[in-house]
Amino acid sequence: MxxxxxxxxxxxxxxxxxxxxxxxxxxxxxxxxxxxxxxxxxxxxxxxxxxxxxxxxxxxxxxxxxxxxxxxxxxxxxxxxxxxxxxxxxxxxxxxxxxxxxxxxxxxxxxxQKPINTIRVEAKLTQPKAKTIQGAKIIANQIDAGLSKKLQSWLKNTNEISLGKIKAEAIRILQTSQTAKLIIYGCTLVLVGPPNSGKSTLLNYLAGRQKAIVTDIKGTTRDWVSAQCQIAPLWLKLIDTAGLDEKLAATPKGSIEKAAQQKSIQILEEADLVLLVLDNSQPAVELDDRFSEKIADKLVPSTSSGQALSEAEGKVLAVLNKSDLPPKFDTAKLPENLSSTVQISAKTGAGVENLLEEIRQACGVADFDLKTTVCFTSRQENLLTQLKNAKSKQQAASIITELLNGQLRV
Ligand SMILES: Nc1nc2c(ncn2[C@@H]2O[C@H](COP(=O)(O)OP(=O)(O)OP(=O)(O)O)[C@@H](O)[C@H]2O)c(=O)[nH]1
Ligand SMILES: [Mg+2]
The missing domain is CATH 3.30.1360.120 (Probable tRNA modification gtpase trme; domain 1)
Structure with missing residues (x-):
């Protein structure tokens, strides 16, 4: 040997x-x-x-x-x-x-170690990468219970369980896993909105330190700034972006402002959840078309069953900031299909607890049971996706066997 x-x-x-x-x-x-x-x-x-x-x-x-x-x-x-x-x-x-x-x-x-359980091997390899203790527990729960147990029971009772039932359960596991993934691997939260709305102030408040520069000059943030924070059971990667307004199209080509604003639009792609930060003490501003389109894309709820990166995809939360000042914002101008709208003051912290709860709700993690059966690697996700499309019981059994005992390539 x-x-x-x-x-x-x-x-x-x-x-x-x-x-x-x-x-x-x-x-x-x-x-x-x-x-x-x-x-x-x-x-x-x-x-x-x-x-x-x-x-x-x-x-x-x-x-x-x-x-x-x-x-x-x-x-x-x-x-x-x-x-x-x-x-x-x-x-x-x-x-x-x-x-x-x-x-x-x-x-x-x-x-x-015999008998071979590939889910256990993957759990041991993946657990150190979990961003939160809750994420580590979700993975641990798949070793002797959760996914391992479910696969073993499917194999043991293949004759009794209908193919339809196995497929329906595979779909449910894939869906629930999207929420679990946010708890295990973290959630990317992108703060966007017009200049001066208080995005950087909010990032600093959530990060608990002065990570981004804050001034009352519009266009203070140029390059995006990122920070991290924990709001149990989530680990958040916060990304603050350059303010965007209707002037993007008119901004001279090749200028820093143009590059900064284009970057803000690009970074929206990475978002599991978007915080649209608006200044509640100012009248609503028109946003650049390209930006509005991107936001609209995020507002479309995900329809795929389990293939989307996360259930939070398609979620935008509006944050009406500066609640400590007299309100002037016309809420009728808010986009439709928002996940929710929260009033806060990033300066005083008023309403921020409420915002955190809304983030948990939008991500679907508020009451997440850590013992839920989920998958937690792309190999498992791919095989469960194959299982949900299986054409026969025989094919289903071979996919389940591969899930439980397949060889990993590391
Ligand atoms: N009264 C009040 N002022 C705030 C609040 N949040 C931010 N401000 C002020 O608003 C101004 C702009 O804040 P920033 O956080 O720099 O705004 P921003 O959205 O990052 O701006 P850009 O980087 O230009 O896009 C600063 O003077 C902040 O002190 C708030 O909740 N209440
Ligand atoms: Mg800023």
């Missing part, structure tokens, strides 16, 4: 780097580069931690500990400088270990 090795700690400098060595012949290779502290020879017993040095035959590479986790799995903990970890890896490679990425190694380890 081949021996595999990978640096399993994150990239960059940390206090410690861990190199995982896996495979039946691991001990034979480790013995060639490891010298235990003291005079006794090393005993690689499961559950023990050994102290010693890694040497290249002539010089000490580093002082390390080795955790004997399984008879064929060892964790070499060396100092955190990535150059040291690279040296240890090179030595392992010289003595015959196959050098892998952390993901590749984890996949090998998980596939060595």
């Amino acid at each position: 081949t021996v595999y090795a990978a640096v399993t700690t994150g990239k960059g400098t940390g206090a410690i780097s861990t190199i995982q060595v896996f495979g039946k012949e691991s001990i034979a290779i480790i013995k060639k580069i490891f010298k235990p502290a003291g005079t006794k020879p090393a005993e690689f017993k499961t559950g023990q931690i050994l102290l010693g040095t890694i040497t290249d035959g002539t010089e000490i590479v580093d002082h390390v500990t080795i955790g004997c986790e399984q008879p064929n799995s060892f964790a070499i903990n060396c100092h955190g400088n990535p150059l040291i970890a690279a040296d240890v890896m090179q030595l392992l490679g010289q003595y015959g270990a196959k050098l892998l990425t952390a993901e590749q190694l984890l996949t090998k380890i998980l596939y060595a």
